[in-house]
Amino acid sequence: MKKLVFALTLSIACGSIFAAEHQVKMLNAGADGAMVFEPGFLRVAKGxxxxxxxxxASHNSAALAVPAGAQAWxxxxxxxxxxxxxHEGVYVYACDPHKIMAMAGVIQVGKxxxxxxxQKQADVLSKxxxxNKDRLSKYMAQVK
Incomplete structure (x- = not known):
């Protein structure tokens, strides 16, 4: 029993060791134009x-679409x-004061x-x- 508890504890600890941290900059201007998150599309692993x-200054990040069971931020x-x-899935987020300027991004976690x-949420937001009307659709097109 002690070996089983030890193995379980070790596997949980190792899972967090392999998790990565990715950075997204909140910018007034970047490679994709004015008012952007950089990178605008990010593919990451679960965890x-x-x-x-x-x-x-003057930016935030707020989730607009998250997979079922995932926590919005x-x-x-x-x-x-x-x-x-x-949670695996596609996350769409935006900067509240600059949404109309297409300051939005997409994160794909796993499948x-x-x-x-x-996509429905991204289409509504893009309207x-x-x-930069096609910015979000370009990011969504990168989802595989």
Missing amino acids: DTVKFIKTD KGKMDEEIAVTLN PVNLAEA SFVM
């Missing part, structure tokens, strides 16, 4: 953490937040189990953009 970095203005993604629902 990885994504840290949203305050590079420029909403960072405060100018707040760096770290989000651990424990895109909720792709249809995430509200006043600039």
Whole structure:
């Protein structure tokens, strides 16, 4: 029994050792234009953490679509937040004050189990953009 408990504890500990942290910058200008998250599309493994970095002022990150069972997040203005993604699927997020400027991004965790629902949310969001109207669709096209 002690060996079983030890093996279980070791396997749980090792799982967190292999989890990675990815950084997404919140920028006024970047490779994809004005008001962007960089990178705008990110593919990560289940259990990885994504840290949203305050590079420029007056931004936040808020989840708009998450897989079933996943926890949505909403960072405060100018707040760096770290989000651990424990559910497979597609996450769509945006900066609240700059959504209409297409400051949005996509994270794929493992298999895109909720792709249809995430695509619907991305399509609705894209209709509200006043600039960079195809940015989010380009990010969604990278989901495999």
